[in-house]
Structure formats: C-alpha cells, structure tokens
Amino acid sequence: MIPKLMQSIALPATRVEASRRQFLLGALAAGTGIAVGFRLLSASPAAASETAEESRPHAFSPYVTIDGEGKVTVLSSQFEMGQGSYNGIATLVAEELDADWSTIEVKGAAGNIPAYGNIAFGGTMQGTGGSTSMSTSWERYRKAGAAARTMLVAAAAAEWGVDATEITVQNGILAHPSGKSGGFGEFAAKAASTPVPADVKLKQPSNWKLIGNAKLKRFDSARKANGTEQYTIDVKLPGMLTAVMIHPPVFGAKAKSFDASAARPIKGVLDVVETPRGIAVVAEHMWAAIKGRDAVTVEWDETPAEKRGTTELMSMYRDLAGTAPAAFARKDGDAEAAFAEAAKVIEASFEFPYLAHAALEPLNAVARMNDDGTLEVWGGHQLPDVYQKLASDIAGVPLEKIRLNVMKTGGSFGRRAVFDGDVVAEAVHVAKAIGFRAPVKVQWTREDDMRAGRYRPAYVHRLKAGIDQNGRIVGWSNHIVGQSIMAKTAWDSMVQNGVDPTSVEGANNLPYAMPNQMVGLTTTDAGVPVLWWRSVGSTHTAFAAETFLDEVAEAAGRDPVEFRLSMLEPESRHATVLKLAAEKAGWEKPLAQGRFRGVAVAESFGSVVAQIAEVSADGNGGIKVERVVAAVDCGLAINPDQVRAQVEGGIGFGLSAILGEEITLTDGKVDQGNFDTYTPLRIDAMPKVEVHIVASANPPSGIGEPGVPPIGPAVANAAYRALGKRIRVLPFARSLNA
Numbered sequence: 001m002i003p004k005l006m007q008s009i010a011l012p013a014t015r016v017e018a019s020r021r022q023f024l025l026g027a028l029a030a031g032t033g034i035a036v037g038f039r040l041l042s043a044s045p046a047a048a049s050e051t052a053e054e055s056r057p058h059a060f061s062p063y064v065t066i067d068g069e070g071k072v073t074v075l076s077s078q079f080e081m082g083q084g085s086y087n088g089i090a091t092l093v094a095e096e097l098d099a100d101w102s103t104i105e106v107k108g109a110a111g112n113i114p115a116y117g118n119i120a121f122g123g124t125m126q127g128t129g130g131s132t133s134m135s136t137s138w139e140r141y142r143k144a145g146a147a148a149r150t151m152l153v154a155a156a157a158a159e160w161g162v163d164a165t166e167i168t169v170q171n172g173i174l175a176h177p178s179g180k181s182g183g184f185g186e187f188a189a190k191a192a193s194t195p196v197p198a199d200v201k202l203k204q205p206s207n208w209k210l211i212g213n214a215k216l217k218r219f220d221s222a223r224k225a226n227g228t229e230q231y232t233i234d235v236k237l238p239g240m241l242t243a244v245m246i247h248p249p250v251f252g253a254k255a256k257s258f259d260a261s262a263a264r265p266i267k268g269v270l271d272v273v274e275t276p277r278g279i280a281v282v283a284e285h286m287w288a289a290i291k292g293r294d295a296v297t298v299e300w301d302e303t304p305a306e307k308r309g310t311t312e313l314m315s316m317y318r319d320l321a322g323t324a325p326a327a328f329a330r331k332d333g334d335a336e337a338a339f340a341e342a343a344k345v346i347e348a349s350f351e352f353p354y355l356a357h358a359a360l361e362p363l364n365a366v367a368r369m370n371d372d373g374t375l376e377v378w379g380g381h382q383l384p385d386v387y388q389k390l391a392s393d394i395a396g397v398p399l400e401k402i403r404l405n406v407m408k409t410g411g412s413f414g415r416r417a418v419f420d421g422d423v424v425a426e427a428v429h430v431a432k433a434i435g436f437r438a439p440v441k442v443q444w445t446r447e448d449d450m451r452a453g454r455y456r457p458a459y460v461h462r463l464k465a466g467i468d469q470n471g472r473i474v475g476w477s478n479h480i481v482g483q484s485i486m487a488k489t490a491w492d493s494m495v496q497n498g499v500d501p502t503s504v505e506g507a508n509n510l511p512y513a514m515p516n517q518m519v520g521l522t523t524t525d526a527g528v529p530v531l532w533w534r535s536v537g538s539t540h541t542a543f544a545a546e547t548f549l550d551e552v553a554e555a556a557g558r559d560p561v562e563f564r565l566s567m568l569e570p571e572s573r574h575a576t577v578l579k580l581a582a583e584k585a586g587w588e589k590p591l592a593q594g595r596f597r598g599v600a601v602a603e604s605f606g607s608v609v610a611q612i613a614e615v616s617a618d619g620n621g622g623i624k625v626e627r628v629v630a631a632v633d634c635g636l637a638i639n640p641d642q643v644r645a646q647v648e649g650g651i652g653f654g655l656s657a658i659l660g661e662e663i664t665l666t667d668g669k670v671d672q673g674n675f676d677t678y679t680p681l682r683i684d685a686m687p688k689v690e691v692h693i694v695a696s697a698n699p700p701s702g703i704g705e706p707g708v709p710p711i712g713p714a715v716a717n718a719a720y721r722a723l724g725k726r727i728r729v730l731p732f733a734r735s736l737n738a
Contacts (some may be wrong), residue, residue, distance in 0.1 A: 062115070063144040064093055066152075070172060070185030072099045075109035077116035078137065079128035079382050081359075081412040083704040084642045087218045089137050091638055095210040096145030096203060099184070100172030104219050108406025110384035127383045129417050129532070131605035131702020134638055138699055139202075146200035148191075155190035156182065205697070214640040232364045232407040233443070235378050240366070240439040241270060243430045244289040246279040246298060247452040250668035252305035252527045255279060255298050263295035272296060275429035277422070282434060286443060306527025307668035310458065313526055314351060317460040320481045321349060325520020327498030329508040333516035335464075338475025342466025346555050348548055350463070351729045352482075352540040353662035355456035355533055356678060361410025362449040365427035367391070368439035374401045379424050380409030382416040390421040394428040395436075413653070414532040418454060419490055447673040454531030455663055457483040459503075461544035471556030473567070475516040478507050478544065483530050484523045498523065502532065506541035506604060506709065511574045512549075512567035528665065534653060538604040538709040543658070543730070546600035546713030551726065560599050560717065561587055573633045574601055576694055577610040580631035584692050585612035595626065598717025602709040606701030607634040609647065613687075613714040617722045622736050625655060625687040625715055633694040635701045643703050644691040650707020651689055656681035658712040660733045 065073045074093045078085040086106040094104050109116055110126060117123040120132040149169060156174045157164035168175050175181040210216055223229045248254070258279050260272035268288025273280050281296060283289035339345050365379035375397045381387050384404050392399045409416065427442040434440065444452075459482035466475040484500035486492060494501065499521050508519040533539060553563035561582050568575040578601050582588070591597060594616050601610040614627040630647050637643045660679040664671045672678040716727045727735045 063141055064097070064148050066148060066184050066188045066191075068185050068188055070100075070103060070183040070188070071105065072097065072103050072172075072184065074104065074106045074141070076106050077109060077118070077126055078133040079108060079380065079384075079406060079409070079412075079416075080106075081128070081380065081382070081409045081416070083133070083646060084218065084639065085128065085133035085137075086220065086408075087642060088134050088638050089141050090219055091210050091216065092137060092141040093145035093148075095208055096142045096200075097149045098169040098171070099145075101210065101216070101219065103172055103184075106219070108381070108408070110381060110404040110406050111388060111402075113385055125383065126385050127417065129382065129414070131607070131704040131706065133704070134700040135606065135635075135702065138638075142202055143200055146202055147197055150197045150200055151191040151194045152184055152187050154194040155187040158194075159187065159190065211638050212636070212640065216639060216641070218642070229408060231361055231410055232366065232379050232441075233361055233410075235366050235407070235441065237366065237368060237439040240368075240441055241282050241284065241434075242286050242289050243280045243282045243426075243440050243442045244286070244293050244445070245277070245426055245442065245448065246281070246293055246296060247448065248278070248300060248302075248305070250300075250302055250305040250307060251529060253300045253302045254304070256301045258296055258298040260292075260296050262297075263292040266292050266295060268292075271434055273430065273433035275426065275433055277426050277429055280426070280430045280433065280442070282430060282440065289443075290445070302668075305668060308526070309666045309668065310354065310664045311666075313524075313528075313665075314458065314460070317351075317458070317481045317524060318349070320522045320524065321460045321462040321479055323522070325479050326522040328518065328520050329499045329501075329504040330517055330519040332518070333475075335466075335475040335477045335516045335518040338516040339464060339466040339477075342474055343469045344555055345464065345466045346548075346552050347462070347464045348551060348726070348728055350461040350540075350544045350547070352459045352461075352543070353664070353730060353734075354458045354528065354530075355539075355657055355661055356450055356453055356663050356672070357411075357413040357415035357531075357533060358450070358661075358675075358678060358680060359409070359411030359413060359415055362446055363415070363423040363444040364441060365424045366439060366441045367395075367427040367431040369395075369397075369431065369436035373397070374403050375428070376403045376405060377424060377427065378405040378407055379427070380412060380416045381406045381424070382412060383419065383421075386419055387421045387424045390425050391428045394425060395432055413534040414536070415449075415454065418531060446675070450663075450673050450678060451670040454529045456533030456539060457485065457503075457528075457530040459540045461507075461540070463544060463548045465548065465552045467552065467556050471558055473512075473514045473552060476510075476514045477518040477520070478541075479520040479522070480504060480507060480541070481522045482524060482540075483526050483528070485530050485532060485536075487523060495523075502537045504537060504541065506538035506602060507545060509603070510545060511572065511603065512564070513569075514567060527668075534650075535604055535705040535708040538602055538705075539654075539657070539712075542600065542602040542604075542709035543712040543716065546602065546710065547716045547726070547728070550598070550713070550717040550720070564599070564601065573608045573694075574603065574610075577601060577608050577631040577633050580692055580694060581610040581612050581629050584631065584690060585614070585627075585629035587612065596718045596721035598714045598719070598721065600710040600713035600717065602706070602713075604702075604706045604709050605704075607632065607703060607706040609633075609706045609710050611651070611710040611714040613711065613718045615715060615718040615722050621723070623715075623719045623722050623732075624685070625718075627688045627690070628711065628714070629690045629692070630707065630710075631692045631694065632703070632706070633696060634703045634706065635696050635698040637693050637696075637703075638700055640693055643693055646703045647691045647707035648689045650705065651711045652681055652686055654708040654711035655685070655687075655715065658715065658730055658732055659685070660731050662731050662734070 080086040116126040268284040269292035271282040281292040431440045462479045615623045
C-alpha cells in the first residue's frame with residue numbers, strides 16, 4: 001500500500017484517466033432517498049476484487065445521497081483543508097445531476113477503500129495530497145451525478161406514465177411538457193428502487209452550467225465568512241475533557257520519569273498520564289490543562305536525541321555539496337567534459353532552511369468510546385484509513401467499530417498527511433489511559449506545533465552551467481544536499497538507487513533543451529523530523545534552477561524570457577504560460593521609475609505556472625513586492641475562481657516563506673515558537689496579483705500547490721535588478737541583512 005502511494009506522489013504529472021477504471025458500485029435506499037456511487041475497478045486489483053460486502057469492515061458508502069426533502073449530499077473522498085476540494089467535487093455532481101446549487105451539501109467520507117481509494121495513490125488507500133483531488137474525481141463524481149439523475153427521471157416517468165426522454169431536469173426540478181413537475185425529494189425513494197444504469201452519458205461541455213462557471217459561488221463561503229463552519233477545534237461533546245501533551249525538548253529524547261504532584265492540585269486538572277507518545281495532562285478545560293502542564297517536571301533521557309543546531313547542520317551540508325554526489329537522479333551526456341570546453345562557466349550555491357507548516361488551526365483530535373463499543377474519532381483525517389487502523393490497534397477495538405468523523409481543517413499544507421497519525425494517535429492513547437471514561441480532545445498549542453512539528457527539509461544546492469560562444473547552455477549540473485522525507489521510514493522502499501524522488505522533483509525534469517545535464521543527490525542524516533510541505537521538492541528545486549538560470553542568461557547577454565523560450569518547444573505548456581505571463585505583465589514595455597521585474601516558470605503536480613514579479617526597492621536595502629502576474633495551465637478549470645484563489649494563496653504562502661520564514665535550532669532545540677518569531681507574510685506585504693488561466697480542454701490537473709514554486713525565483717530575480725544582489729540564502733531577510 002505505502003509503496004504505491006509514494007510512487008504516485010513521486011510522479012511529475014498526476015493527470016488521471018479513470019474512465020475505463022470505473023464501474024457502477026450500486027444504489028441503495030437511504031431512508032426515503034437514494035444513494036449512488038462508483039468505484040474504481042482496476043486502480044487496485046485487490047480492492048477491485050471486493051464487493052461492497054467483502055470490503056467490510058469498512059461500511060459501504062456512496063458518493064451522492066438525496067433525501068426525501070430533496071437535499072443533495074455529496075460524500076467526498078477528498079479531505080477539505082481550505083483548498084476547495086469539497087466545492088470542486090460538488091460542482092461535478094451538481095452539474096450532471098442538474099441539481100439546485102443551493103441544496104448542495106458536502107460531507108467528508110471515510111472507511112471504504114474500494115469506494116474512496118485515491119487512484120493517483122494506486123487506489124489502495126484513501127488520501128488527500130499531491131494536488132490530486134480534482135484529477136481523481138473528475139469522471140467518477142460526474143458519473144455518480146449522472147446516474148442519480150437518470151434514476152430520478154426513470155422514477156418520475158413511471159409515476160407520471162410518460163416517456164423518460166420527455167422529462168427535463170433543471171435546478172432540482174423534474175418537469176414534463178404536460179405540466180407535471182416535482183422536486184428531487186418527491187422521487188428519491190422511488191428512484192432508489194429503479195435499475196441502476198450500467199453506464200451513463202455525460203454532458204457535452206457546451207451544456208455545462210456550473211463547470212467552468214467563473215461566477216459560481218462556493219457553497220460554503222457564507223458559513224466560513226460568518227464563523228459558523230465547524231472544525232475539530234469547535235467539537236464539544238457532553239462530558240468532554242481536554243488534554244495537552246508534554247513533548248520532548250529535543251527530537252529523539254525520551255521521558256525517564258515525571259513528577260505531577262504540583263499539577264494535580266490545580267483546579268480543573270483531573271489526571272496526568274503517560275502514553276507511548278508522551279505525558280498528557282487531562283483537565284476540564286484548556287486553561288487548566290496548560291497550567292497543569294506548566295507544573296509538571298520531567299526528567300529526560302537525551303542520549304539518542306539530535307542535539308546539533310542548524311548552524312552545524314548547514315555547515316555540514318555546504319561541505320558535502322563540495323564533494324561528489326552520493327547518487328544521481330539524472331545524468332545525460334558528459335557535463336564535466338562540457339564544462340571543460342565551455343566558453344564560460346557559471347557557478348552558484350543556494351541554501352534553504354527548515355520550514356514549518358504553520359497552519360492556522362493547530363493539530364487536534366477527539367476520541368470517544370460509545371456505549372455500543374464503537375470508538376469515534378474526530379479530526380482532520382488526511383489519511384483516514386491509516387488513522388482508522390491506528391485507532392483500532394491502540395484502542396484494541398475491532399476495525400469495523402472505528403468511526404471517523406472527517407472534519408474540515410484550518411490548513412494543513414502537508415502537516416496532517418503523516419503516517420504515524422501523531423495527534424490522532426495521542427487522542428486515542430489518552431482516552432485509553434483514562435479508561436475511556438470520557439471523551440477527550442487533545443489540543444496542541446501553536447508552540448507545540450512549531451517546536452514538535454515536522455518540517456520542510458533544509459537543503460543546499462550547488463549549481464554549475466557552461467555556455468558556448470553563442471550564449472547557449474552546453475552543460476548543467478545541480479548537486480542537492482539534504483534530508484530525505486522517505487528514507488528510514490515506512491516509505492523507504494521508494495528511495496531508489498539512493499534517490500528520494502521528493503528531494504529532486506523539479507530539478508531532474510527541467511523542461512529546457514540542455515545537453516549534458518547532471519542532477520546529483522547527497523542525502524544527509526539528521527534527527528530533525530521532516531515531512532512534505534506544500535509543493536514538496538519544487539519549493540527549493542524551482543528556486544535554485546530558475547534563479548540560477550537568470551544568472552546564466554545574464555552571463556550569456558540574453559533577455560531572461562527570451563532565453564527560456566529559446567530552450568522550450570514553441571507550443572509546449574511551459575512556453576504558452578511563459579508567453580502569456582510576459583504579455584499580461586507587459587514584459588516588453590518599460591517599467592515605471594523604481595520598479596523592477598523578475599520571471600520564473602515551474603511545473604509541479606501536473607500543472608505549469610509562470611509568474612512575473614514586479615518589485616520596488618524600499619530604500620533600506622530591502623524590497624517590496626508590488627505586483628505578480630501569473631499564467632496557469634492546470635488543464636480544464638472546473639472552478640476558475642477557485643483556481644485563481646489557489647494561485648493567489650500559493651503566491652502569498654510562497655512569499656511568506658521566502659521573505660522571512662525559517663525554523664532554526666540551537667543545541668537541538670527549535671528557536672521559534674509562535675508568529676512573533678516565525679513571521680508569515682503580513683497583509684500589508686501582499687502584492688497585487690493577477691491570474692490568467694490558459695483555456696484547456698484537457699482533464700484537470702492539480703492547482704493546490706503549483707502556485708507556490710515560481711514566486712520565490714521570480715521575486716529573487718526582480719530583487720537582483722532592484723538591488724544588484726543575488727539572493728542565494730533563504731529567507732530573504734537573512735540574505736538582505738547579511
């Protein structure tokens with residue numbers, strides 16, 4: 001299961017063609033309504049051989065239900081963490097169903113791999129990541145909507161004694177030329193007993209009303225704006241207790257003993273328990289839990305811990321970058337020979353810090369043992385099947401009695417896609433430690449999240465390029481040094497020939513026609529826990545490649561846009577977005593006094609994004625990013641406004657990281673604790689952003705992450721023109737203050 005997952009994540013493109021991999025899973029009565037769904041047939045041979053009954057202990061769940069009141073509920077296989085997957089999937093269903101958009105509701109579904117397995121991950125597990133939500137939902141959720149529509153029409157035709165072809169459906173109303181009409185709710189129960197269509201015909205694009213509609217409002221925007229949307233942090237259950245954890249001060253340390261005698265008398269503190277994941281203070285509420293935690297003293301065994309700071313680690317990385325790579329991710333031609341014969345050779349090194357995910361809602365989860373022996377877990381379940389199994393193992397409760405409540409989450413950026421289930425496991429451990437006598441919410445603080453988290457690995461890149469007399473690149477090498485996300489974990493088998501694909505993605509698949517390319521990798525051994533971070537490897541590889549390319553263009557005496565286009569196929573997606581961004585940004589036109597431009601283009605998760613940043617010098621040796629023009633090819637844009645929002649958000653997220661964010665360690669301890677020292681972008685620093693979407697009839701690819709990689713190099717290239725200084729050490733604050 002795990003290797004298949006990571007194979008998929010490592011793929012540079014995640015467009016999924018699933019039309020021949022689907023068959024109708026079935027329909028069943030759901031109270032007075034219907035429920036239908038499709039599952040994937042050949043994505044997973046093991047899963048495909050199961051019937052709905054055989055798939056137990058996971059309960060059968062469909063994709064779409066319609067109740068007697070006509071309310072349409074979409075059960076989403078994809079987790080909602082702010083990226084808009086619920087809205088996108090709802091659009092697919094409502095389009096083919098001809099539903100009333102105002103009646104649509106979406107709930108997170110879990111517990112049925114055959115139905116909800118992510119085909120981009122091999123179909124053997126449910127999971128949200130890699131910007132795959134739309135590409136993996138594109139056909140199966142449309143078919144579910146179309147099947148439900150067909151069954152409703154059949155039910156109405158039987159009721160009215162008319163031919164089904166004479167019935168029209170619009171905004172949730174079925175109508176016949178005779179004047180008869182009725183809503184979905186009137187026919188839902190009868191539809192549940194009609195034959196399930198073996199296949200369904202999907203709408204032609206010319207008939208779409210919702211897909212591609214730039215004015216379609218998100219179904220959940222109102223309650224997010226008015227604060228009524230419910231997240232795990234809002235979960236309140238009768239008798240629920242709150243617990244906070246005491247994590248080790250350095251990574252890898254273990255608790256030898258603890259003294260809770262000063263904590264137990266604190267009003268509201270009910271218990272202090274030790275679990276395999278640390279010591280937990282259980283209280284009536286959060287305030288008491290925190291006060292109790294402050295009063296507990298712990299003796300730690302730091303013998304196995306990582307005690308090096310980032311100063312020592314980065315020094316080691318620089319030394320390693322000067323040696324031969326330990327492994328190669330790409331080796332075309334003979335780069336060294338090309339350098340020896342080149343008219344000019346350019347070299348540069350780049351340094352990237354550890355980064356925190358820093359989601360707005362810190363980690364949390366709730367566990368409750370019910371009277372019927374079922375264990376319910378509430379949380380931001382990004383890998384629900386994994387957490388279901390974890391909860392079962394920890395609690396000693398059969399898998400079929402684990403019920404997951406998939407909550408919407410205030411951000412993740414990869415943080416909740418962790419296989420050891422950290423906070424979910426802690427909630428179940430704590431509930432078990434107090435004998436399941438009450439529901440327990442384990443709530444991390446911001447400081448817990450910052451200091452006991454998982455981080456985007458730190459990296460050093462050393463690049464070298466040779467150009468000939470005509471200014472053409474004849475040789476290119478990139479030696480990457482950094483920690484592996486996969487090595488020595490459950491995903492270790494995905495490291496092939498010493499190469500973790502997440503360390504080199506975006507570097508070993510450059511789109512430019514350059515002979516004699518070499519991409520080497522030296523994987524470091526450090527005890528700092530690392531994890532994927534929004535856009536994963538492309539967060540550093542795109543910066544290194546695209547800023548260095550700018551230096552090479554300058555050495556060759558070429559315009560940066562023209563230089564890139566000279567190495568791209570004229571009709572390629574990269575060339576298309578680059579030309580579109582340049583046109584919209586007015587690349588050929590003179591800039592206003594005091595403004596400077598920089599360009600970058602990058603492909604990640606099957607989508608290609610070009611960005612042109614416009615900056616001004618602030619007079620104090622710094623810059624202000626004034627404007628960003630982005631051009632995007634993400635295949636067909638299901639929700640254009642959502643695509644724009646994701647790219648805008650990605651630009652803000654990426655800017656935040658490159659300008660001021662870094663996790664540093666001193667003697668193994670994380671120095672940052674909250675947003676006063678780990679400094680996300682402030683609203684007044686957000687530039688004006690323009691997003692232009694390339695019209696495409698191709699199936700949708702990803703958009704949750706591809707907006708992030710180009711912004712760093714585009715701004716760095718503009719900053720060079722503003723300040724005359726190349727920024728090669730991130731964040732910018734570190735380089736500009738040096």
